[in-house]
Amino acid sequence: MQSFSRLYQTLDQTTSTNAKVAAMAQYFDEADARDAAWAAYFLSGRRLKRLIGAATLREWLKASCDLPEWLIDDTYASVGDLAETIALLIARPGNAGEEHSLANWVEQQILPLREQEHELQQRTVCSWWQTQNYEQCYIINKLLTGALRVGVSQILLARAVAEQANLPRELILHRLMGEWTPDVSFWQQLVSADTGESVPSRPYPFCLASPLEAEADTLGDVREWIAEWKWDGIRAQLIRRQGQTYCWSRGEELIGPRFPEIEAAAAGLPDGTVLDGEILPWNENGVMPFAQLQRRIGRKTVGKKLLTEVPCIFLGYDMMESQTNDIRSQSFEQRYAQLQQTVNTLDNEAIRLSTVLSAASWQELAEQRQQSRDRQVEGLMLKHVSSKYETGRKRGLWWKWKVEPYTVDAVMLYAQAGHGKRANLYTDYTFGVWQGDKLVPIAKAYSGLDNKEIAELDKWIRKHTLEKFGPVRSVEMQQVFELAFEGINISTRHKSGIAVRFPRIARWRRDLGPKDADTLDQVKALVQINDVADIADTQVSKSTGNSTS
Amino acid sequence: MIDVQNDSDKADLIRATSTGLVCDAGQFVIDPWKSTHTALITHAHADHARPVAQVYYASESSVPLLKQRLGEDKDIRGVPFGHVVSFGQTNVSFHPAGHILGSSQIRVAHDVDVWVFTGDFKRDHDPSCEAFELVPCNTFITEATFALPVYRWQPGSVVAEEIWQWWQSMQSAQRPAVLFAYSLGKAQRVLSELTAYTDKPVYLHGAVEKLTGIYREAGINMLPTIPIDLKDKSVDYKGQLIIAPPGASGSAWMKRFPKASTGFCSGWMRIRGNRRRRGYERGFVLSDHADWPGLIDTIEQTGATRILTTHGQSSTLVRLLRERGFDAQELETRYSADDSLTEETESDSTLNSSLDSGQATS
Numbered sequence: 020m021q022s023f024s025r026l027y028q029t030l031d032q033t034t035s036t037n038a039k040v041a042a043m044a045q046y047f048d049e050a051d052a053r054d055a056a057w058a059a060y061f062l063s064g065r066r067l068k069r070l071i072g073a074a075t076l077r078e079w080l081k082a083s084c085d086l087p088e089w090l091i092d093d094t095y096a097s098v099g100d101l102a103e104t105i106a107l108l109i110a111r112p113g114n115a116g117e118e119h120s121l122a123n124w125v126e127q128q129i130l131p132l133r134e135q136e137h138e139l140q141q142r143t144v145c146s147w148w149q150t151q152n153y154e155q156c157y158i159i160n161k162l163l164t165g166a167l168r169v170g171v172s173q174i175l176l177a178r179a180v181a182e183q184a185n186l187p188r189e190l191i192l193h194r195l196m197g198e199w200t201p202d203v204s205f206w207q208q209l210v211s212a213d214t215g216e217s218v219p220s221r222p223y224p225f226c227l228a229s230p231l232e233a234e235a236d237t238l239g240d241v242r243e244w245i246a247e248w249k250w251d252g253i254r255a256q257l258i259r260r261q262g263q264t265y266c267w268s269r270g271e272e273l274i275g276p277r278f279p280e281i282e283a284a285a286a287g288l289p290d291g292t293v294l295d296g297e298i299l300p301w302n303e304n305g306v307m308p309f310a311q312l313q314r315r316i317g318r319k320t321v322g323k324k325l326l327t328e329v330p331c332i333f334l335g336y337d338m339m340e341s342q343t344n345d346i347r348s349q350s351f352e353q354r355y356a357q358l359q360q361t362v363n364t365l366d367n368e369a370i371r372l373s374t375v376l377s378a379a380s381w382q383e384l385a386e387q388r389q390q391s392r393d394r395q396v397e398g399l400m401l402k403h404v405s406s407k408y409e410t411g412r413k414r415g416l417w418w419k420w421k422v423e424p425y426t427v428d429a430v431m432l433y434a435q436a437g438h439g440k441r442a443n444l445y446t447d448y449t450f451g452v453w454q455g456d457k458l459v460p461i462a463k464a465y466s467g468l469d470n471k472e473i474a475e476l477d478k479w480i481r482k483h484t485l486e487k488f489g490p491v492r493s494v495e496m497q498q499v500f501e502l503a504f505e506g507i508n509i510s511t512r513h514k515s516g517i518a519v520r521f522p523r524i525a526r527w528r529r530d531l532g533p534k535d536a537d538t539l540d541q542v543k544a545l546v547q548i549n550d551v552a553d554i555a556d557t558q559v560s561k562s563t564g565n566s567t568s
Numbered sequence: 569m570i571d572v573q574n575d576s577d578k579a580d581l582i583r584a585t586s587t588g589l590v591c592d593a594g595q596f597v598i599d600p601w602k603s604t605h606t607a608l609i610t611h612a613h614a615d616h617a618r619p620v621a622q623v624y625y626a627s628e629s630s631v632p633l634l635k636q637r638l639g640e641d642k643d644i645r646g647v648p649f650g651h652v653v654s655f656g657q658t659n660v661s662f663h664p665a666g667h668i669l670g671s672s673q674i675r676v677a678h679d680v681d682v683w684v685f686t687g688d689f690k691r692d693h694d695p696s697c698e699a700f701e702l703v704p705c706n707t708f709i710t711e712a713t714f715a716l717p718v719y720r721w722q723p724g725s726v727v728a729e730e731i732w733q734w735w736q737s738m739q740s741a742q743r744p745a746v747l748f749a750y751s752l753g754k755a756q757r758v759l760s761e762l763t764a765y766t767d768k769p770v771y772l773h774g775a776v777e778k779l780t781g782i783y784r785e786a787g788i789n790m791l792p793t794i795p796i797d798l799k800d801k802s803v804d805y806k807g808q809l810i811i812a813p814p815g816a817s818g819s820a821w822m823k824r825f826p827k828a829s830t831g832f833c834s835g836w837m838r839i840r841g842n843r844r845r846r847g848y849e850r851g852f853v854l855s856d857h858a859d860w861p862g863l864i865d866t867i868e869q870t871g872a873t874r875i876l877t878t879h880g881q882s883s884t885l886v887r888l889l890r891e892r893g894f895d896a897q898e899l900e901t902r903y904s905a906d907d908s909l910t911e912e913t914e915s916d917s918t919l920n921s922s923l924d925s926g927q928a929t930s
């Protein structure tokens with residue numbers, strides 16, 4: 020695994036995309052097909068199913084070092100990453116241990132753990148810790164917990180494979196989609212020049228939009244653009260090929276079985292049809308809140324009751340394959356016409372067509388966009404009439420034109436150290452607003468500050484800590500932040516009685532004191548609260564792959 | 569929660585007060601942060617050597633550095649290492665701390681009561697400064713910057729080899745290699761360690777250059793260096809090693825080095841997240857502070873039964889020492905590195921290539 024571990028380090032240590040591609044291409048050039056297949060598997064963000072839980076690894080760590088338990092806990096809290104903590108505490112420098120290839124490690128060493136008794140697992144894993152060097156120990160731990168992240172995009176990976184195999188990047192990218200087994204035959208097909216083969220389940224890479232930051236009228240003639248509502252559901256790709264239906268999330272997860280009504284409707288589509296769209300909870304009154312969709316996402320299979328309470332539809336945005344032909348290079352207008360015809364012919368209410376808004380001017384579109392909140396959509400999508408269905412995010416042709424978020428001024432109450440990249444820093448904050456003379460927590464936010472502000476705030480937090488509860492500190496109630504968020508729901512799980520969606524920090528309001536922060540009533544008044552059953556957790560959000568973006 | 573030091577405990581030879589580490593019996597303050605008459609200075613880093621005293625005593629070899637820091641006109645008196653000077657009812661001596669050139673531990677003896685304050689220290693070999701000397705005592709006041717068991721250092725020569733390999737790879741990639749290192753101590757240590765691999769010149773940021781000159785005058789063997797002249801457009805930095813204070817990272821100064829690969833030399837680089845967060849391509853784990861084994865071993869070797877900690881991961885160290893039967897306590901001081909950021913967050917003023925940049929902390 021030394022060469023894979025070197026590749027991992029190189030990727031981790033350079034910010035240059037060219038250098039990353041070169042390092043991967045070199046690895047693929049030198050690796051045998053079995054190793055290359057596994058490397059592609061991990062580099063594309065695929066993971067082994069977790070073999071050992073983090074709690075178990077922590078127990079084993081405590082048993083294998085001669086340190087008090089609390090000290091190991093403190094250390095872990097400071098490092099923020101368990102795999103790294105173990106490697107830092109146990110692995111010795113320069114100690115490379117017995118060399119196995121990557122494929123051998125995964126297939127012969129790591130995966131067989133699944134069949135082993137707990138004691139044997141512990142002995143095996145602890146002996147790896149003691150015999151491997153830091154880098155390999157770290158990677159092995161990440162593989163065990165199913166959390167190896169390499170930080171290269173699919174596109175970079177495809178570039179590297181394409182460079183090495185001397186094939187078009189788009190082809191490789193497509194071949195990397197969907198579900199596959201990392202073995203010799205997969206790798207050989209991936210890099211083979213023959214493009215005739217096809218895997219019926221294989222999705223196309225999603226075409227993504229960029230946020231529109233400039234004024235809309237800078238986009239030119241409004242008649243060259245098509246506007247649609249930007250829905251807040253799960254972006255999905257619906258495939259009907261060779262008598263089978265496959266429904267993929269953007270996270271490349273097969274989610275069809277969770278939406279049997281959509282799968283059933285898709286059976287009526289002609290073979291060789293691929294649609295891009297959004298899964299939405301939709302009853303006779305129209306779209307339902309996202310929280311309702313979360314009830315469906317949470318389950319692998321759905322019962323009758325839930326099916327009736329939260330019926331779902333697939334709202335078609337685009338079409339990539341029609342009558343077995345890849346039509347992605349046609350213009351949006353042409354593709355949309357075929358989509359329209361396909362949906363109309365199907366005539367099933369579980370698969371619908373996203374409507375195109377007509378407007379004579381940008382001004383008129385902007386006015387329609389103002390209705391977004393009432394319609395429970397996030398804003399508008401703008402697509403150029405001649406745009407192809409691109410691979411990934413190509414600036415300039417597809418834009419998301421979201422409505423302004425809600426904002427409130429809230430006071431920082433608690434801070435917690437971050438994980439991974441932000442270990443060692445207080446980066447996760449809880450904010451509160453006034454209810455009478457008390458501040459009640461309303462939101463946790465992780466993002467929105469730049470590195471300099473994070474560092475400054477971290478320093479402040481350390482100096483103004485009131486109490487420590489494990490990794491959490493309560494801080495003096497002084498710092499006010501403007502929070503932005505997308506919506507508010509009733510929640511019995513939160514003290515405040517509300518849960519805000521996608522909270523983030525808009526600005527650090529150094530000009531405001533705690534007394535200037537908003538009250539809970541003011542926050543509630545921002546929005547007519549959707550009276551829904553309790554939301555599982557606003558942070559779970561769209562784990563199955565975000566909606567249109 | 570943080571233990572608050574009991575100011576009324578007059579029996580203590582040295583107390584942390586709002587002025588500094590005060591010794592009443594000797595009528596002096598060690599590394600003061602508020603104005604006072606007589607200061608004993610452990611080393612020339614800004615958080616230990618502040619311009620707040622009338623008279624300063626320090627090791628002989630740190631005098632030129634202190635003059636640079638505090639001003640030529642200041643009354644700074646050099647004391648040879650090991651030489652005993654009487655202050656009031658106490659006998660004081662300076663002993664090498666191995667942190668940077670001239671850095672000292674300060675030993676204060678009053679009758680049979682012997683206290684040692686480490687300032688900042690390390691045990692690892694460093695060709696650019698005097699080697700740490702173990703000084704037995706009853707009460708040991710120690711830094712605790714890296715008091716967590718994940719902090720274990722490789723020898724400086726090993727890290728220097730990594731830096732050399734990185735520099736070579738940037739030579740073949742034809743990119744500048746910009747290494748961020750504290751301008752006092754770390755930069756000179758790197759320049760000295762690198763002599764084992766090459767005799768090529770290294771380009772220096774202005775702040776590093778001046779202090780490097782003082783090291784050279786003290787006879788420290790280092791690579792030849794060239795000060796960077798931003799106005800001179802004829803210099804091609806591709807494949808060159810450039811050493812700059814961390815404050816220069818992300819500043820306009822970096823524009824002179826397009827496509828540079830960046831590296832940072834610090835003990836904090838032991839943690840992956842610290843490097844990733846700052847966006848450095850390379851993190852070189854090279855520290856001028858004691859690592860975990862260095863701290864624990866040193867505490868045990870001094871024979872002290874009472875251990876006071878000044879800055880860093882104090883609460884962790886204190887808890888462990890108490891479990892091991894020591895009388896251990898945290899002191900409230902203003903020395904930095906009390907968290908993972910201080911080495912990195914420097915005030916904006918240091919971004920300008922003033923002398924101060926990069927040496928604000930240890």
Ligand SMILES: [Zn+2]
Binds near residue numbers: 613667688929930
């Ligand atoms: Zn220092």
